[in-house]
Amino acid sequence: MARIPLDRANRTPLSEQIASHVQQLIDNGTMPSGSRLPSVRRASTMFGVSPGTIVDAYRVLQHRGRIQPRPQSGYFVRDHRVRPAEEPRPTRPRLRIHDVPHRLAERLHAHARADNMIALGMAQPDRSLMPVEALTRQLHRSMRDGPARTIDYGPTEGTAELRTEIARRMLDTGCLVRPDEIVITNGATEAMYLALKATTRPGDVVAVDSPTYHGILDILCALDLRALPISTCSIDGISVPDLERALQTRRVAALVLVASFTNPLGGCLSDHGRARVAALARTHHITVIEDDVYGDLAFDGCHPPAIRSFDDTGRVIYCASFTKTLAPGFRVGWCVPGPAGDEVRRLKRKMNVATGVPQQLAIARYLATGGYARHIRKVQRAYMERTGLMIDHVSVSFPEGTRISRPLGGSVIWIELPDRFDALRLFEDAEALGISIAPGPLFTPDDAYRNCVRLNCANPWTTQIASAVSRLGMLLKEQDDDHTTGRKRARRAPVHA
Amino acid sequence: MARIPLDRANRTPLSEQIASHVQQLIDNGTMPSGSRLPSVRRASTMFGVSPGTIVDAYRVLQHRGRIQPRPQSGYFVRDHRVRPAEEPRPTRPRLRIHDVPHRLAERLHAHARADNMIALGMAQPDRSLMPVEALTRQLHRSMRDGPARTIDYGPTEGTAELRTEIARRMLDTGCLVRPDEIVITNGATEAMYLALKATTRPGDVVAVDSPTYHGILDILCALDLRALPISTCSIDGISVPDLERALQTRRVAALVLVASFTNPLGGCLSDHGRARVAALARTHHITVIEDDVYGDLAFDGCHPPAIRSFDDTGRVIYCASFTKTLAPGFRVGWCVPGPAGDEVRRLKRKMNVATGVPQQLAIARYLATGGYARHIRKVQRAYMERTGLMIDHVSVSFPEGTRISRPLGGSVIWIELPDRFDALRLFEDAEALGISIAPGPLFTPDDAYRNCVRLNCANPWTTQIASAVSRLGMLLKEQDDDHTTGRKRARRAPVHA
Numbered sequence: 001m002a003r004i005p006l007d008r009a010n011r012t013p014l015s016e017q018i019a020s021h022v023q024q025l026i027d028n029g030t031m032p033s034g035s036r037l038p039s040v041r042r043a044s045t046m047f048g049v050s051p052g053t054i055v056d057a058y059r060v061l062q063h064r065g066r067i068q069p070r071p072q073s074g075y076f077v078r079d080h081r082v083r084p085a086e087e088p089r090p091t092r093p094r095l096r097i098h099d100v101p102h103r104l105a106e107r108l109h110a111h112a113r114a115d116n117m118i119a120l121g122m123a124q125p126d127r128s129l130m131p132v133e134a135l136t137r138q139l140h141r142s143m144r145d146g147p148a149r150t151i152d153y154g155p156t157e158g159t160a161e162l163r164t165e166i167a168r169r170m171l172d173t174g175c176l177v178r179p180d181e182i183v184i185t186n187g188a189t190e191a192m193y194l195a196l197k198a199t200t201r202p203g204d205v206v207a208v209d210s211p212t213y214h215g216i217l218d219i220l221c222a223l224d225l226r227a228l229p230i231s232t233c234s235i236d237g238i239s240v241p242d243l244e245r246a247l248q249t250r251r252v253a254a255l256v257l258v259a260s261f262t263n264p265l266g267g268c269l270s271d272h273g274r275a276r277v278a279a280l281a282r283t284h285h286i287t288v289i290e291d292d293v294y295g296d297l298a299f300d301g302c303h304p305p306a307i308r309s310f311d312d313t314g315r316v317i318y319c320a321s322f323t324k325t326l327a328p329g330f331r332v333g334w335c336v337p338g339p340a341g342d343e344v345r346r347l348k349r350k351m352n353v354a355t356g357v358p359q360q361l362a363i364a365r366y367l368a369t370g371g372y373a374r375h376i377r378k379v380q381r382a383y384m385e386r387t388g389l390m391i392d393h394v395s396v397s398f399p400e401g402t403r404i405s406r407p408l409g410g411s412v413i414w415i416e417l418p419d420r421f422d423a424l425r426l427f428e429d430a431e432a433l434g435i436s437i438a439p440g441p442l443f444t445p446d447d448a449y450r451n452c453v454r455l456n457c458a459n460p461w462t463t464q465i466a467s468a469v470s471r472l473g474m475l476l477k478e479q480d481d482d483h484t485t486g487r488k489r490a491r492r493a494p495v496h497a
Numbered sequence: 498m499a500r501i502p503l504d505r506a507n508r509t510p511l512s513e514q515i516a517s518h519v520q521q522l523i524d525n526g527t528m529p530s531g532s533r534l535p536s537v538r539r540a541s542t543m544f545g546v547s548p549g550t551i552v553d554a555y556r557v558l559q560h561r562g563r564i565q566p567r568p569q570s571g572y573f574v575r576d577h578r579v580r581p582a583e584e585p586r587p588t589r590p591r592l593r594i595h596d597v598p599h600r601l602a603e604r605l606h607a608h609a610r611a612d613n614m615i616a617l618g619m620a621q622p623d624r625s626l627m628p629v630e631a632l633t634r635q636l637h638r639s640m641r642d643g644p645a646r647t648i649d650y651g652p653t654e655g656t657a658e659l660r661t662e663i664a665r666r667m668l669d670t671g672c673l674v675r676p677d678e679i680v681i682t683n684g685a686t687e688a689m690y691l692a693l694k695a696t697t698r699p700g701d702v703v704a705v706d707s708p709t710y711h712g713i714l715d716i717l718c719a720l721d722l723r724a725l726p727i728s729t730c731s732i733d734g735i736s737v738p739d740l741e742r743a744l745q746t747r748r749v750a751a752l753v754l755v756a757s758f759t760n761p762l763g764g765c766l767s768d769h770g771r772a773r774v775a776a777l778a779r780t781h782h783i784t785v786i787e788d789d790v791y792g793d794l795a796f797d798g799c800h801p802p803a804i805r806s807f808d809d810t811g812r813v814i815y816c817a818s819f820t821k822t823l824a825p826g827f828r829v830g831w832c833v834p835g836p837a838g839d840e841v842r843r844l845k846r847k848m849n850v851a852t853g854v855p856q857q858l859a860i861a862r863y864l865a866t867g868g869y870a871r872h873i874r875k876v877q878r879a880y881m882e883r884t885g886l887m888i889d890h891v892s893v894s895f896p897e898g899t900r901i902s903r904p905l906g907g908s909v910i911w912i913e914l915p916d917r918f919d920a921l922r923l924f925e926d927a928e929a930l931g932i933s934i935a936p937g938p939l940f941t942p943d944d945a946y947r948n949c950v951r952l953n954c955a956n957p958w959t960t961q962i963a964s965a966v967s968r969l970g971m972l973l974k975e976q977d978d979d980h981t982t983g984r985k986r987a988r989r990a991p992v993h994a
Binding site: 105106109112113122124127130132133135136139140143144147148149150151152153154155156185186187189190193197202215218219221222323327328329330331332345346347349350351352353354355356357358359 | 690
């Protein structure tokens with residue numbers, strides 16, 4: 001590659017110009033499938049730009065499905081037999097405040113545990129990747145070595161061992177946190193419930209990314225909070241300018257968001273965006289609750305910096321868990337509540353006294369062995385591969401015009417169908433065939449995203465899953481035929497039960 | 498013993514007449530220490546009364562400290578070197594609705610975990626009595642035999658195995674419950690939190706026994722509920738006539754109470770009283786939430802019938818846990834929410850998705866082995882003996898006029914000092930000496946019980962504990978001296994922080 005001239009006067013960002021240049025090289029065969037891209041440092045010299053611009057350019061190409069990272073080896077050109085689908089369009093929810101209704105999550109949970117369902121609905125991790133034996137061993141050792149510790153009431157804030165290990169791991173997020181600033185919870189859901197209950201009053205308005213994780217809407221519903229959806233994009237995550245406009249015109253108490261590999265949309269807020277969100281928290285006196293359960297699952301092995309790492313006022317509450325990385329059944333999460341800490345601990349004690357001790361000690365010991373870093377690299381690689389396979393298969397099975405997110409971490413993809421399709425009908429039809437999917441309306445307090453679907457890609461790719469995806473495609477074909485012929489189907493029972 | 502004539506026209510209940518007759522026989526040496534009382538059946542023939550009346554009479558004598566049960570062997574005359582203190586007077590709180598302030602429970606929790614404190618404050622079980630090895634074994638087997646089960650998300654309502662074992666055990670409470678009616682929670686505290694959140698709205702009034710378990714007040718505080726204290730007695734528990742009067746004059750949403758071995762007062766509601774409470778729930782359309790964490794710890798080995806067993810309308814929600822009987826650190830409890838079940842499960846899912854799976858499976862397996870019945874008999878015996886020793890020691894160490902509850906189950910005693918004593922001062926002074934006690938005001942939303950103290954008797958009786966109790970007596974002597982001489986002590990920092 002020779003030095004390629006960039007148009008610095010052009011309004012197109014340099015990173016996108018570089019991405020286009022590299023894509024041309026891929027398309028014309030100069031860089032064939034499987035070949036390695038120049039390292040970030042080398043490319044930065046080649047193009048005469050900062051390394052950050054190269055990282056951004058490579059991100060664009062990843063989202064387009066043209067290249068993919070191999071942790072600790074660099075970026076490689078993907079084998080693209082399948083023409084990559086376009087990314088979903090950035091969402092544009094109306095700036096309106098919504099009460100949050102009860103949702104159809106119960107059925108999704110039931111699907112996930114039904115033996116006869118192909119469960120692509122819930123964002124469950126692949127249990128076969130989890131370090132079951134090591135956790136079993138550490139659980140047994142905790143009980144054996146310190147029975148009194150495991151039997152007695154644990155501290156409300158969690159065991160010191162686990163808080164220390166978490167403080168150490170949180171260096172990856174750019175946060176310097178003392179163990180005594182951490183509160184262990186029953187998963188990230190409880191962390192967010194406590195954080196919101198400690199910092200809001202019933203009736204308050206909470207801004208959320210849109211679409212947002214349905215568990216966040218559930219918490220708002222349980223706490224009688226109202227939701228203000230903010231537009232979000234499958235590449236950059238929440239729109240910071242739109243958030244700022246919303247804060248200027250609406251009285252908002254808090255913002256809850258997934259900044260890294262948003263669930264369901266898959267975007268990842270830029271470092272600059274994170275810094276701005278932290279600044280907005282300060283200027284608008286709102287609490288920001290960041291749900292970072294996917295940060296450890298960045299496909300390039302680099303945990304994006306937490307929004308909290310840009311905050312110096314204590315207005316950002318960091319929440320995360322080991323649910324997606326070690327064991328959902330253990331229910332171990334945490335938060336770093338800052339000045340709300342006393343209230344969070346007090347509420348936690350009133351609600352359920354403390355989190356179960358055995359699984360805390362088992363995870364603390366497991367982390368102390370140092371095996372976690374290797375373990376999550378394995379999970380990152382597997383999810384990247386499986387997400388890619390799912391995207392390819394959806395691309396060929398779903399109707400023309402389908403858009404698919406290509407996240408750079410986590411395990412879910414977001415599928416935006418042409419407007420005429422109905423994801424709730426697909427949900428019902430697929431359930432009847434023993435396939436569970438997560439329909440778009442699950443992720444919003446209003447009636448939006450009727451044409452969207454989230455699929456979990458964590459499971460090992462099998463012919464069973466491939467054929468389930470094909471059958472989803474056929475169900476959509478049926479919808480299309482009905483649409484074209486103007487036939488109406490009998491109305492089904494409402495799903496917002 | 499010859500047939501003793503009873504005065505059936507007398508207003509004194511037959512059971513109390515019988516108790517007086519038997520006490521005379523004990524006092525005059527006819528029935529010496531250690532001798533066995535006639536069996537309930539034999540005595541019922543001798544006195545010509547129903548067996549229930551004899552059970553009541555023997556209960557009165559137990560409360561007076563004159564006899565004690567040995568499970569499966571009958572009742573025996575106690576060795577009473579120490580003149581038994583009188584029972585505390587029934588409480589008479591004013592019929593007033595209170596907001597519930599934050600409480601000093603944090604400090605009590607901290608005491609319980611401090612190595613250098615003699616922790617008589619929190620109602621912790623004695624860990625040395627707990628079946629640690631058996632639980633460790635079962636925990637390990639659960640992980641080994643079904644790693645997928647322990648790693649994956651568990652069902653929100655809890656694992657089927659544990660719900661089945663609990664349904665079986667609940668036969669002891671007189672309740673016929675299907676496993677699918679049970680919801681597993683993070684301890685009984687979470688069970689009550691969910692039950693109250695599902696059945697009340699912020700600002701609602703909740704009747705509570707007075708004094709009541711401080712954890713119940715904490716839940717009311719967290720849910721913005723108001724408390725209406727009802728008078729309660731250290732023998733019979735909550736006053737049903739006073740409860741009825743309160744329901745007639747106040748708009749009450751729910752009643753929360755410990756019916757069996759009330760914490761802190763130690764009373765046990767009669768079967769008749771339980772039936773009436775269930776009937777009041779129906780006529781006054783209130784939810785009754787019964788906290789039965791101590792029912793398994795009846796010194797006579799007979800779990801009192803649950804209030805729920807008298808209810809046929811679904812208005813009584815039963816809550817319990819394995820915290821006092823197996824392992825506080827495991828955080829495993831449950832509730833039987835009846836018609837509120839859907840809402841309780843929904844809230845549980847929104848709040849923390851599910852309870853940790855490993856400890857649920859370990860407890861289910863442990864219960865299935867059948868060792869639990871033998872285990873709790875051991876705990877019952879130990880607590881009866883230790884409670885007796887504590888009462889004796891308090892009787893000789895504390896000032897003249899001290900009244901002490903003599904509960905027939907559980908592990909705590911309630912001490913009512915003469916009015917001039919200040920339990921909050923004792924709390925502070927004792928803390929400075931490394932002794933943790935629970936002061937009366939912890940158990941009430943108003944300013945009552947300043948002259949009362951709760952002590953936990955679960956720990957093995959040691960000279961260290963004996964000397965701690967003596968030192969408490971000396972601190973009270975100091976208070977008395979200050980009082981007599983009119984000296985004022987420097988005011989301390991307020992404890993209701």
